[in-house]
Amino acid sequence: MKVLVGQGSCGIASGAKKTADKITQLIGEKGLDIPVKTTGCIGICYLEPIVDVYDDDGKLYRYVQVQPEMADDIVEFHLKDGIPVEKYLIPEEGERFLADQTRIVLKNCGVIDPEDIEEYVAVGGYKALEKALKEMTPDEICQEISDSDLRGRGGGGFPTGRKWNQVKEQKDHIKYVVCNADEGDPGAFMDRSVMEGDPHKMLEGMIIAGVATGAHEGYIYVRAEYPLAVSRLRIAIEQAKEKGYLGENIMGTGFDFDININLGAGAFVCGEGSALTASIEGQRGMPRVKPPRTVEKGLFERPTVLNNVETFANVSEIINEGSEAYKAIGTPKNAGTKAFALTGNVNNTGLIEVPMGTTLREIIFNLGGGVKGGKEFKAVQIGGPSGGCLTKEHLDLPLDFDSLKKVGAMIGSGGLVVMDEDTCMVSIAHFFMNFTQQESCGKCVPCREGTHIMLELLEDIVKNRADETTIDNLLELADTIQNTALCGLGKTAPNPVLSTINQFKDEYLAHVRDGVCPTGTCQAYKKIIIDEEKCVGCGLCKQVCPVNAISGGSYKKAHVIDNDKCIKCKACISACKLDAIDIV
Amino acid sequence: MSAETQNHECLCESCDTFDFTQLDKVLDEYRDLQGNLIIILQEAQEIYGYLPREVIKHISEETGYTEAKIYGVATFYAQFRLQPIGKYLIMLCKGTACHVSGADRVEEAIVNELEISDGETTEDRLFTLNNVACLGCCSLAPVMMVKTDEGEETYGKLTPESVIAIINSIRKKEDLEA
Numbered sequence: 001m002k003v004l005v006g007q008g009s010c011g012i013a014s015g016a017k018k019t020a021d022k023i024t025q026l027i028g029e030k031g032l033d034i035p036v037k038t039t040g041c042i043g044i045c046y047l048e049p050i051v052d053v054y055d056d057d058g059k060l061y062r063y064v065q066v067q068p069e070m071a072d073d074i075v076e077f078h079l080k081d082g083i084p085v086e087k088y089l090i091p092e093e094g095e096r097f098l099a100d101q102t103r104i105v106l107k108n109c110g111v112i113d114p115e116d117i118e119e120y121v122a123v124g125g126y127k128a129l130e131k132a133l134k135e136m137t138p139d140e141i142c143q144e145i146s147d148s149d150l151r152g153r154g155g156g157g158f159p160t161g162r163k164w165n166q167v168k169e170q171k172d173h174i175k176y177v178v179c180n181a182d183e184g185d186p187g188a189f190m191d192r193s194v195m196e197g198d199p200h201k202m203l204e205g206m207i208i209a210g211v212a213t214g215a216h217e218g219y220i221y222v223r224a225e226y227p228l229a230v231s232r233l234r235i236a237i238e239q240a241k242e243k244g245y246l247g248e249n250i251m252g253t254g255f256d257f258d259i260n261i262n263l264g265a266g267a268f269v270c271g272e273g274s275a276l277t278a279s280i281e282g283q284r285g286m287p288r289v290k291p292p293r294t295v296e297k298g299l300f301e302r303p304t305v306l307n308n309v310e311t312f313a314n315v316s317e318i319i320n321e322g323s324e325a326y327k328a329i330g331t332p333k334n335a336g337t338k339a340f341a342l343t344g345n346v347n348n349t350g351l352i353e354v355p356m357g358t359t360l361r362e363i364i365f366n367l368g369g370g371v372k373g374g375k376e377f378k379a380v381q382i383g384g385p386s387g388g389c390l391t392k393e394h395l396d397l398p399l400d401f402d403s404l405k406k407v408g409a410m411i412g413s414g415g416l417v418v419m420d421e422d423t424c425m426v427s428i429a430h431f432f433m434n435f436t437q438q439e440s441c442g443k444c445v446p447c448r449e450g451t452h453i454m455l456e457l458l459e460d461i462v463k464n465r466a467d468e469t470t471i472d473n474l475l476e477l478a479d480t481i482q483n484t485a486l487c488g489l490g491k492t493a494p495n496p497v498l499s500t501i502n503q504f505k506d507e508y509l510a511h512v513r514d515g516v517c518p519t520g521t522c523q524a525y526k527k528i529i530i531d532e533e534k535c536v537g538c539g540l541c542k543q544v545c546p547v548n549a550i551s552g553g554s555y556k557k558a559h560v561i562d563n564d565k566c567i568k569c570k571a572c573i574s575a576c577k578l579d580a581i582d583i584v
Numbered sequence: 585m586s587a588e589t590q591n592h593e594c595l596c597e598s599c600d601t602f603d604f605t606q607l608d609k610v611l612d613e614y615r616d617l618q619g620n621l622i623i624i625l626q627e628a629q630e631i632y633g634y635l636p637r638e639v640i641k642h643i644s645e646e647t648g649y650t651e652a653k654i655y656g657v658a659t660f661y662a663q664f665r666l667q668p669i670g671k672y673l674i675m676l677c678k679g680t681a682c683h684v685s686g687a688d689r690v691e692e693a694i695v696n697e698l699e700i701s702d703g704e705t706t707e708d709r710l711f712t713l714n715n716v717a718c719l720g721c722c723s724l725a726p727v728m729m730v731k732t733d734e735g736e737e738t739y740g741k742l743t744p745e746s747v748i749a750i751i752n753s754i755r756k757k758e759d760l761e762a
Contacts, residue, residue, distance in 0.1 A: 009719075009720065009738060010724050010738075010740070012738065013724055013727070013738035014740060048723075184717060184718070185718070186678070186679030186680040186681070186682075186717050186718035187679055187680035187722055188720070188722075189720035189722055192720040224626075224663055225675075262623070263623075263626060265663040265664060266661050266716075279622065280619055281618070282619035282620055282621035282657070283619075283621075283657065284656055284657055284660040285660065286660075343681035343722035344680070344684050344725075345684060345685075349723035350723055417680045417684060419684060423684060431683050
């Protein structure tokens, strides 16, 4: 018998560590000999903390939302007496959440102990590396990856095999493999889960990339906001070195490869390739003009393979199972799976991995269990600040690189934020523009100034001081920025605005033409109302109003508020002792 | 370096208070590493909690990077601070999932309770509030991470009420220790 407690960042935040400690303590007290091990996140975030109990036949009992006080029952009845505690077991929909997925990248997450290389090796880990080193030539590896139709999972979808091949062809004797683990898109945490749950899978992919391209040094550029991922990667690298999968003369083949970890310092733009390499070089992380491309002159001016975590995590599967088997998953030219972080107003939040081409309907209503609180589905934001919104009409659209591009969205790194009927799309566009504007590195004018002005225009709408020309100005600026910004971040910055204007023009018009925020989100469109019945004219509200918007009021005569003057500070609401004032 | 500035000794009083022993170890360790500047600054910030002028000057002297270059890098990245921070660094997630789940209301509660806004530190030097892009715990939105010298703790599914309760429990703990 053994016990596994899922301890990714979100599991720990839900109390998994306390639960694990409690179980360990109880096992000790009862004198049982059962190991309690740590595993990564299995992805059913809404049911954390999760405790897996494997009996001696290997049968799994999965307990969910296990708080320390529930540990008593589990240890007493199940671990000691062998009788599972039915009431704490995973509900059927939770099982379905996992069963309906196709897991390649996340296969071992929540199953193995990420801090123990033996467990990774036991499930076939580093076999692909051995095959690549001992049975394949670099050409064959590149060919196999090309044949598999694997495309970069970081967002752009560039064919990985072609990239590797280009680096392999470079004559330079020093080359680098760089892993982009700067998962900066708000609403995305797939890469974090891979690094926390199965770090060796990604390392193996990187080493194979080194074998294929002739590089002997790798860098992982990981966000400082992911401390747990960093610590598990460090452990994994140490262990891989001890076991001879990393370092000098790997598996006795004479091939050397080393991996360094660089911590990001909090700049979203560093997710862009040339900014990322500049940052590893210790510079300000600003993108540069391309060409030369990263494959020719990347890190330290050397040819560089730059892929993201998920891309590298797919490599071992392709080498082990072959490109044909890999291609059988997904849609033509969009092979394999994609991991998505499903969040927002949806019942089952978590990490999912599905074949490319799975529809939005399947993801939100089947896996996600529909919109929270029985509300109506309005839109889903995909691809973070570079992506766009998909609406009801896109529910049956296959999610893959090419289909999304056609409707003006992109997979991006894979964040899916579900929004219900109460979400104001103008405010969402404002949110993203605020984000990109703050994260603009300032190197090129279209992005630095353009996003700033777009943000001001959106602010005008949110603050109820815009008219229809504001929308036209937004569209014009968006077009300019898309065509003239230096890097991908700038070029795609207008996407959330464009896509919300395209899909929800009525909502924009309601704001600027009719003076209404249909969802009641934007404060400036709200009105303060004084209930004449309740108000006794005491004057308290009038005293606190900072803009003198309240007038009238004498003994038993109600106050009057001028909503044009009112700044909705709500001071009057707090001041009123009779609950006579309200905001609607 | 011109003749006037050569061998110039800093006369400010605060220089004496800086102990560079730990920093010098870091500088020795990374001296020959390609692209070492960000790593050195990160380590320096770990030691001092922020990047004081004297530290930047010292790094410049030891590594040969100009102070301008170091300030250029230090001010580019959100992580680096030129001012000291409070004992508890509140990193409030303002990512998409947190945004749609009410992070603004949580921020409002923190701002009202601590009377500081984003980037500021309370007068008692106990708390600093930093809004961050995304902590990657989206399924627990709204989320914040509270970082101290001992490590970091993540709190999820925040409400204006729960966040104030967390702040108060930290205050209580500090009072007890004091």
